[in-house]
Amino acid sequence: MTDDRIGQRAAELLPEELAAGSENPRAQAEAILAESDEREDNPGAAPDTFLEGRRSDQAAATGETTR
Template sequence: MGREPADDERISERAELLPEEVEAGSEDARAQAEAILDDSDERVDDPEGTRRESSQTPGPD
């Protein structure tokens, strides 16, 4: 399945490295951006799963 133009725009914007990423170095900023956004989208699409799997995400009170 191909990416939508909006996805390409998001990836291109995220591929602009943050200062700490520049300092750490990146061999492939675009691939890094795709991985970061894929992970983020997965967490947004399944917030309950994120709560179960993450010790950093608070559960409901």
């Protein structure tokens, strides 16, 4: 993670991130980017993430229920 990337993210916090407030927007941006990088590197790392290992041909057809 580069200083430029962190600085840019800190300058462009989303409205909900600004509303949450932070005494240190740079540290907030660094934490946001670290979590984002982790999710990108390991999609299963996100909280409450469930990845199905099915192919599209194994999925239920429209209107079909699964049990």
